[in-house]
Amino acid sequence: xxxxxxxxxxxxxxxxxxxxxxxxxxxxxxxxxxxxxxxxxxxxxxxxxxxxxxxxxxxxxxxxxxxxxxxxxxxxxxxxxxxxxxxxxxxxxxxxxxxxxxxxxxxxxxxxxxxxxxxxxxxxxxxxxxxxxxxxxxxxxxxxxxxxxxxxxxxxxxxxxxxxxxxxxxxxxxxxxxxxxxxxxxxxxxxxxxxxxxxxxxxxxxxxxxxxxxxxxxxxxxxxxxxxxxxxxxxxxxxxxxxxxxxxxxxxxxxxxxxxxxxxxxxxxxxxxxxxxxxxxxxxxxxxxxxxxxxxxx
Amino acid sequence: xxxxxxxxxxxxxxxxxxxxxxxxxxxxxxxxxxxxxxxxxxxxxxxxxxxxxxxxxxxxxxxxxxxxxxxxxxxxxxxxxxxxxxxxxxxxxxxxxxxxxxxxxxxxxxxxxxxxxxxxxxxxxxxxxxxxxxxxxxxxxxxxxxxxxxxxxxxxxxxxxxxxxxxxxxxxxxxxxxxxxxxxxxxxxxxxxxxxxxxxxxxxxxxxxxxxxxxxxxxxxxxxxxxxxxxxxxxxxxxxxxxxxxxxxxxxxxxxxxxxxxxxxx
Numbered sequence: 001x002x003x004x005x006x007x008x009x010x011x012x013x014x015x016x017x018x019x020x021x022x023x024x025x026x027x028x029x030x031x032x033x034x035x036x037x038x039x040x041x042x043x044x045x046x047x048x049x050x051x052x053x054x055x056x057x058x059x060x061x062x063x064x065x066x067x068x069x070x071x072x073x074x075x076x077x078x079x080x081x082x083x084x085x086x087x088x089x090x091x092x093x094x095x096x097x098x099x100x101x102x103x104x105x106x107x108x109x110x111x112x113x114x115x116x117x118x119x120x121x122x123x124x125x126x127x128x129x130x131x132x133x134x135x136x137x138x139x140x141x142x143x144x145x146x147x148x149x150x151x152x153x154x155x156x157x158x159x160x161x162x163x164x165x166x167x168x169x170x171x172x173x174x175x176x177x178x179x180x181x182x183x184x185x186x187x188x189x190x191x192x193x194x195x196x197x198x199x200x201x202x203x204x205x206x207x208x209x210x211x212x213x214x215x216x217x218x219x220x221x222x223x224x225x226x227x228x229x230x231x232x233x234x235x236x237x238x239x240x241x242x243x244x245x246x247x248x249x250x251x252x253x254x255x256x257x258x259x260x261x262x263x264x265x266x267x268x269x270x271x272x273x274x275x276x277x278x279x280x281x282x283x284x285x286x287x288x289x290x291x292x293x294x295x296x297x298x
Numbered sequence: 299x300x301x302x303x304x305x306x307x308x309x310x311x312x313x314x315x316x317x318x319x320x321x322x323x324x325x326x327x328x329x330x331x332x333x334x335x336x337x338x339x340x341x342x343x344x345x346x347x348x349x350x351x352x353x354x355x356x357x358x359x360x361x362x363x364x365x366x367x368x369x370x371x372x373x374x375x376x377x378x379x380x381x382x383x384x385x386x387x388x389x390x391x392x393x394x395x396x397x398x399x400x401x402x403x404x405x406x407x408x409x410x411x412x413x414x415x416x417x418x419x420x421x422x423x424x425x426x427x428x429x430x431x432x433x434x435x436x437x438x439x440x441x442x443x444x445x446x447x448x449x450x451x452x453x454x455x456x457x458x459x460x461x462x463x464x465x466x467x468x469x470x471x472x473x474x475x476x477x478x479x480x481x482x483x484x485x486x487x488x489x490x491x492x493x494x495x496x497x498x499x500x501x502x503x504x505x506x507x508x509x510x511x512x513x514x515x516x517x518x519x520x521x522x523x524x525x526x527x528x529x530x531x532x533x534x535x536x537x538x539x540x541x542x543x544x545x546x547x548x549x550x551x552x553x554x555x556x557x558x559x560x561x562x563x564x
Contacts, residue, residue, distance in 0.1 A: 086558030092503075093494050096479070143553030150550065172447070174470050174478065177494045178505050181469040182552035184448060185455045188424065189431035189546050196432070212469075214420030215448040220428050234420035234448075235410040243410045253415060263418050 039063070040229075054270045062227045062270055064207060066109075067116045067133040070166055074274050075129070079121035084151050088112045089144040089176065098175040101137070109135050113144035114169070117152040122164070123278035125285070128156035131166040132213075141213055142173035146183025149217060153190035153201075162200040162281050167218040171211020184216035191220045200284040202277060205232050205255070205264065223280060224264045225273075226255035232264075300464075302490035305497075306472055308464035309443045310406075312369070315516045317344055317359025317402040320442060323521030324528070325350055325357060333384060337417060340381030342373040342409070345388040350400065351529040356392035358385045358453060359402035362443070375444075376409040379422035382452050386426050389433055398436040398532050401453040406471060408449030423452040430455035431549065432542045436535035438528060441465040441497075441506070457535050457545055460508045460527075461497035462515070467505065468495035504552070 035044040040061035050056075054073050055063040065073075071080050088106065091099040106112065114136035120129040130152050132139040139145075149165075156163045172180040191201060203221025207230035214234050218224075226232060233253040241248055251257050258264045268276050282288060300308075308314075321328050325348030333339040345358040362375030369375075377385075385401075392399045408419055430437065439456035445467030461467065470478075472486035475493060479485075500506035508527075514520045538544060 088556045088558070090554045090556050092554035093492060095492055143555040147553050147555050172469050174475055176554070177469050177492075178467060178500060178503055179553055181447060181451055182505060182549060184451060185427050185431065185549045186552055188427035189455075189549050192428050192431050193546070211420075212448055215423035215452075216427055217424070219418075219421040219424040232420075233415050234408065234423070235415065240410055240412065240415070244412065246412070248412065252412065257416075261416050261418070263421055 056270050060228055060269075062207065062229060064134050064168075066135060067111070067131040067166075070131050071116065071118075071120070071129075073270065074122055074131075074164075074166075074277065075120045076122065076124070080118050080129070081120075082116060082118040083155065084117050084148045086112060087144050087148055089142045089173075091175075092143070092179055093175065093177045095175040095177075101175075105136050109133065111136055113148070114139045114141070115145045115148050117148045119155075119159075119161070120164070122281065123274060125278045125281040127162045127164045127281055128152050128159070129164045129166075132168045134168045137170075137173060138208075139167075139169035139213070140171060140173035140180075141169060141183050141187075141216075142176040142180045143183060145173075146180075146186050149187050150190040153187070153194045156199065157194045157197055160197070160199060162202065162284055163194060164202045164204070164277055164281070165217065165221070166204045166206055167209045167213055168206045169209055169211070169213035169218070171213055181212065184212050187217040188220060191217050195220075195222070200281070202280055204268075204273070204277075206230050208232070210234070210236055219263070225266050225268050225276070226258065226264050227273075228255060228267050228269055230255045232258050301487070302466075302493070302496050302499075303472060303487040305464050306444075306466050306486075306490055306495070309466045312362075312364055314404075314443055316363060316375075317361045317404060317442065319516065320402050320440075320521070320524070321346075321348065321357055321359060323516075323518075324525045325355070328357065331388060334380045334387055336380065336383055338380045340373070340378050340384055341371055342375055342377040342405070343381035343384050345384055347397070350398075350532070351525060353529070353532065354395075354397055355532075356388050356397050356399045357402075358388055358399065360405045360450075360453065362404055373409055375405045376407060377405065377449060377452075378409040378411075378414045379417045379419050382408075382422040382426050385453055386422075386429055389430065389437075393433050393435050396435060398438070398536070399433070400528060401437065401439040401456065403439055403441045403445055403450050403453050404443035405446050405449050406444050407446030408452070423448050426452040427455050431546060434542055436532055436538075436541060437545075438531060438535075440510070440524070441467055446471060455545070455549065457538075457541065457548070458508070458531055459500075459506045460510055461500055461506045462510045463497055463512045465497055466495045467497075467500050468493050 033046040037044045038057035041059035205226040328348035330346040363369040363372040437456040438458045439454040441461040472490035473483045475489040476485040477483040
């Protein structure tokens, strides 16, 4: 059939198929695949296209994904063994609405708190891994998050494993008051011990990484990588705008801005992260010299 | 009974002694050392060497200033990355020469601005926490006024944390908390009640070890009392053979969480 609908009356079908017989209808038209729209360029694509690109758009935008999805993209098949499950935040300050909020979030997200920890295999390379969960109070760090991350670094120290960590966080969790603040010192101390033992920590910053998490373990990696376009900073952009009453420069606090100012090592798109992480772990493995066929070198 | 917000108000009063007053009141022969050796000298942080009852110590304080002019010069006691890098530089120097470190904390928080972010405010604080956690000399931090979040903690990963009666220490300002919680900064008073930010609260949470009576604040006796207490405490800490280990344990223990019994332990 011609593609111009109002000219259809001019068209004479030559056979049954062209008349629009059932057998001619392609399968995807019967059950149309749901589409998703990129929040950045506003173009729509079938969901499977986004999934194949690990929820990144061809415009370069990286969508926010859950910790479980991320683990699925990074770890090998059956290559993630979760640890420290069942550690959940208490409500030490009896803070208004907090207990109920975390209860609801535990049910809706299926997660205990805002971080998932475990032992992972990434393209055959072993490591300890933590991945923060944005849908749990925007990955904010309270006692449970601090405890799990600290335990992971201590575990990695005992097992002499590198740590790979994905940060996404609004910062310290207000609802646990000073105890949240103390998690910054606690996790930093654990990172330091792990580092002093000569072990590698690869920190990957995703959108957004702010406040008390930027001001502690997220910025303490031997190597710090960011996802394209991720917002990374200490004070939030709106707070800065309100305080200084100035319009913020274009691209302020984005990953590219941090790279330009010397605070991160590289920006790596999500689709290349697995390979990059595995190479970095491999190059830090003790006594690892790759066999090369470079017989001609002297 | 003073409410939590009464304490916040008291802690913010410009008539309160600032770090500079403590330094001159407590230490002899203080010599100020400037700059972070990277970018600038942050006037919100004063650092240097002085003698505490004869013993050379490194002193670092966040300074707010008293008059309007001083306050502007001191960035209202809000250090930028340069301030934290100066502080850390002096701490490393103290470690090299085996000098204890005494910190005075009085800040509403780390400086909030474009330049501070460009020069890595978060990274500067992170590095302070990281390095202080294993610094091999005694560290005592005294909260003399406001203790605003990460900007205060960056000078308080210490072996002892003391707070003045009307000092406060909080993860967020009551105003900030109220505007997030109720979209209404004017409900700060109510927010302050929930945040557990007074010296008593900090003591109960184990974050602070001692509360300093301030009935005679600013007097010679007041400073002499602190001098004696600091000196005595440094004797105790200097005899501690596993200082960094104990500091690790101190911060390792913070946190209140629930752990399910069926929790899969690896």
